[in-house]
Amino acid sequence: MSANQLESFDAHYAGTPLWDIGRPQTAMRKLAEEGAFRGRVLDVGCGTGELALLAAAAGLPTVGIDAAPTAIRAARSKARERGLQARFEVGDALDLGSLGEQFDTVLDSCLFHAFDATDRIRYAASLAGVMPRGARLYLLCIGDHYRPGPVRAAPGGIRARRVTEEVIRATFTTGWQIDAIEQTVVENNRDSTGAPGWLATVTRA
Numbered sequence: 001m002s003a004n005q006l007e008s009f010d011a012h013y014a015g016t017p018l019w020d021i022g023r024p025q026t027a028m029r030k031l032a033e034e035g036a037f038r039g040r041v042l043d044v045g046c047g048t049g050e051l052a053l054l055a056a057a058a059g060l061p062t063v064g065i066d067a068a069p070t071a072i073r074a075a076r077s078k079a080r081e082r083g084l085q086a087r088f089e090v091g092d093a094l095d096l097g098s099l100g101e102q103f104d105t106v107l108d109s110c111l112f113h114a115f116d117a118t119d120r121i122r123y124a125a126s127l128a129g130v131m132p133r134g135a136r137l138y139l140l141c142i143g144d145h146y147r148p149g150p151v152r153a154a155p156g157g158i159r160a161r162r163v164t165e166e167v168i169r170a171t172f173t174t175g176w177q178i179d180a181i182e183q184t185v186v187e188n189n190r191d192s193t194g195a196p197g198w199l200a201t202v203t204r205a
Contacts, residue, residue, distance in 0.1 A: 013070035017047070018188045019110050024051040027140050027184040027199045028109050032058065036138065039104025042130060044093050045111030049075025049086065055107070056086035063101070065091035094122045097129035106130070106137045110186060112168075113141040113161050120171045128175055131204040136179075139168070139200040142186050168200050177203045 012018075024032070031037065032054050039060070043052035046064030048071050056062040056079070064086060066072055075088040091099065093111060106127060115123055127137060144164040165181050172178055179201040186197035 009066070010068040010070050013048075013068050013074070016189060018190055020047055021187050021189050022050065024054050025109050025140055025187055027186075027197075028107065028138065029054065031138055036136075037105045037107075038136075040102070041105045041107065042096075042099075042101075042103040043107045043109070044096070044127075045108060045114075046075060046088065047071050049078050049088060051107055051109050052086050052088070053078060053082060053084050055105075056084040057082075060105075062086040063099070063103070064088045065093070065096075065099070067092060094119060094126050096126040099130060101130060102132050102135075103130050104132075104135050106135065108137065108139040108141075110140055110142075112139055113163050116161070120167070124171050124176070128204065133204055135204045137172075137200075137202040137204075139198075139202065140184070140186060141168075141198055141200075143183065143196045143198045145183070145196045163198060165198065168198060172200075172202050175205055177205045179203055 028051055037055050037058065037060055041055040041060045041062040043062065043064040046052045046066045049064050052062050052064035052075065064075055069090050072088045072090050079086045079088065131137065141163045144162040168181055169178060181198055181200045184197050184199040185194040187194040
């Protein structure tokens with residue numbers, strides 16, 4: 001990501017970002033309850049850490065990364081307060097290889113829809129660098145079946161793009177297997193009904 005993009009993410013945490021609901025997204029929580037998370041877990045765009053801490057609470061070795069230093073400080077504080085062993089690092093989702101680690105489960109809860117077409121391809125390549133064959137990605141994003149109206153940019157300039165099912169499929173092609181793409185809801189702290197979204201399950205082939 002560019003320096004401006006990285007700064008934009010951190011700017012949101014001067015207050016409470018729209019996506020920070022104080023708990024994991026329900027769609028992701030249900031996956032955890034079903035035992036979908038396994039092995040070493042990476043939460044990309046972890047924010048203040050709620051989803052990563054859910055995985056850590058299940059006894060899984062967990063790393064959370066986010067471009068926003070303010071969010072990472074909050075996540076580390078939560079981990080200490082709850083006595084959970086999760087590692088949180090400031091990092092670039094487009095350069096995951098710099099972690100020098102491999103993960104069995106990768107979680108993306110509301111990051112994918114922030115990327116434009118070029119960065120989506122870079123993101124898939126970045127994910128491929130930390131996911132061995134058989135590793136699984138769970139991706140939650142805002143769908144194109146969002147209510148009518150323009151796509152709004154949140155303060156700081158980050159745009160939540162409406163993503164089509166075809167975009168998800170086109171992003172994860174060679175080297176990936178798409179297991180499922182299901183309609184779901186993406187929650188936020190402003191609208192009690194949330195936004196229609198996609199939950200994709202993708203395996204590294």
